[in-house]
Amino acid sequence: MPNEAQTMMRQNGAPNSSGYFFTVRASLDGLIGFDWNVGIESPSVVGPITVVLGSQWGDEGKGKLVDILSADFDVCARCAGGNNAGHTIVAPVGPQNCGGRIFVSDRAHLVFDFHQIVDGLKEVELGGSSIGTTKKGIGPAYSSKASRSGLRVHHLFDQDTFAEKFRKLVEGRFKRYGHFEYDTEAEIERYKHLAERLKPYVVDSVSYIHGALASKKKVLVEGANALMLDIDFGTYPYVTSSSTDIGGVCTGLGIPPRAIGRTIGVIKAYTTRVGGGPFPTEQLNDVGVHLQEAGKEYGTTTGRRRRCGWLDLVVMKYSCLINGYDSLNLTKLDVLDNLSEIKVAVKYAVDGKDLTYFPADLDLLSRVEVVYETLPGWKTCIESATSFDELPESCKNYVAFIEAFLDTPIEWVGVGPGRENMLKRQGKVLAN
Numbered sequence: 146m147p148n149e150a151q152t153m154m155r156q157n158g159a160p161n162s163s164g165y166f167f168t169v170r171a172s173l174d175g176l177i178g179f180d181w182n183v184g185i186e187s188p189s190v191v192g193p194i195t196v197v198l199g200s201q202w203g204d205e206g207k208g209k210l211v212d213i214l215s216a217d218f219d220v221c222a223r224c225a226g227g228n229n230a231g232h233t234i235v236a237p238v239g240p241q242n243c244g245g246r247i248f249v250s251d252r253a254h255l256v257f258d259f260h261q262i263v264d265g266l267k268e269v270e271l272g273g274s275s276i277g278t279t280k281k282g283i284g285p286a287y288s289s290k291a292s293r294s295g296l297r298v299h300h301l302f303d304q305d306t307f308a309e310k311f312r313k314l315v316e317g318r319f320k321r322y323g324h325f326e327y328d329t330e331a332e333i334e335r336y337k338h339l340a341e342r343l344k345p346y347v348v349d350s351v352s353y354i355h356g357a358l359a360s361k362k363k364v365l366v367e368g369a370n371a372l373m374l375d376i377d378f379g380t381y382p383y384v385t386s387s388s389t390d391i392g393g394v395c396t397g398l399g400i401p402p403r404a405i406g407r408t409i410g411v412i413k414a415y416t417t418r419v420g421g422g423p424f425p426t427e428q429l430n431d432v433g434v435h436l437q438e439a440g441k442e443y444g445t446t447t448g449r450r451r452r453c454g455w456l457d458l459v460v461m462k463y464s465c466l467i468n469g470y471d472s473l474n475l476t477k478l479d480v481l482d483n484l485s486e487i488k489v490a491v492k493y494a495v496d497g498k499d500l501t502y503f504p505a506d507l508d509l510l511s512r513v514e515v516v517y518e519t520l521p522g523w524k525t526c527i528e529s530a531t532s533f534d535e536l537p538e539s540c541k542n543y544v545a546f547i548e549a550f551l552d553t554p555i556e557w558v559g560v561g562p563g564r565e566n567m568l569k570r571q572g573k574v575l576a577n
Contacts, residue, residue, distance in 0.1 A: 194407075195365050195408075196394050197365070197366065201371050220364045223368075224366050226387060263322060287384075311333055368389055390468055416460070417454075424452055425457060425493065432456060465551050489519075489523050555570065
């Protein structure tokens with residue numbers, strides 16, 4: 146089954162294009178493809194898309210906001226990430242409501258079991274310099290993609306071509322890493338059966354999304370991971386292999402920048418990260434333990450304990466510059482309930498001199514002195530709050546401080562784990 150996939154969910158049936166036409170070709174056992182009728186009145190205006198992105202090192206709670214917002218959208222699209230990006234939502238929808246709603250792009254690259262084996266071998270090879278990947282095969286799958294030897298979803302439906310390419314791909318890994326235990330022919334046979342199961346869910350994602358836009362459907366896009374794990378702008382090489390920034394929305398879904406109407410950044414009320422790499426505000430003390438335990442900071446896909454620290458507004462300022470958030474969703478504010486004081490990183494300095502930028506050089510980043518602002522805690526449980534005005538003054542002041550520093554409105558505030566624990570602030574929605 147494809148793990149590195151862009152998934153599409155529709156709530157009200159497939160959109161009909163008003164600007165161009167495409168015809169679905171199907172058989173009794175599933176969808177085969179689309180026929181384009183080119184040259185018929187291309188749409189002059191593309192409807193705005195709302196985008197939700199992680200703004201730190203991931204695990205900010207993007208799925209919860211997307212779950213809440215999706216009730217007002219026709220299509221929800223994942224633009225990046227793979228089976229390393231955990232996404233768990235508990236909702237009582239029932240199996241009768243899931244059919245005909247989830248789709249996979251035929252351009253999505255496939256993550257195979259041997260990619261996961263290689264991922265582990267690469268980490269062993271790196272030794273003490275290991276990146277700390279989830280060992281889900283994402284890096285090796287992206288390597289296959291970049292070397293133009295990867296296999297995509299559409300390859301599954303040409304069995305002879307798939308088998309030939311698959312054998313070459315595995316043999317290449319044997320030559321690089323030695324002959325690890327792997328039954329190539331058994332895997333080829335397995336994928337014949339998986340292809341038949343997958344076929345009804347496969348779509349040409351470009352025509353699907355553009356058809357939705359042309360027919361004025363509302364589209365919600367959810368990113369994976371977060372800005373600081375971006376392959377270009379994150380703390381390289383301790384990053385994921387995809388573009389997790391706003392640009393990844395365009396390259397992941399095949400949409401133009403003008404289609405994006407509004408971008409919401411999701412920010413945790415403190416900072417966490419998984420795996421190796423620099424973390425200037427990490428707290429290897431009782432505060433860090435408290436954040437781990439109170440915030441239940443364990444990796445969704447790995448179960449690993451997340452590293453925790455104070456909120457880093459230097460990172461967030463950098464994130465805002467790149468992604469241009471129209472508003473923010475501040476999550477897990479309740480995790481700070483029992484702290485008497487809360488620190489927030491507002492500046493980096495090196496050798497006594499202030500840094501005016503977020504450094505690309507990790508050696509430099511490892512030497513920064515973090516300048517903190519200390520704010521009073523509220524020492525009160527806020528989970529029962531039903532509006533922002535009900536929060537303690539020092540809690541509201543903490544939110545206001547973040548908002549003012551980043552010059553970006555905080556539209557949503559999470560005060561507990563449930564859907565009902567997300568507070569919508571009035572007057573914070575910017576026009577599309």
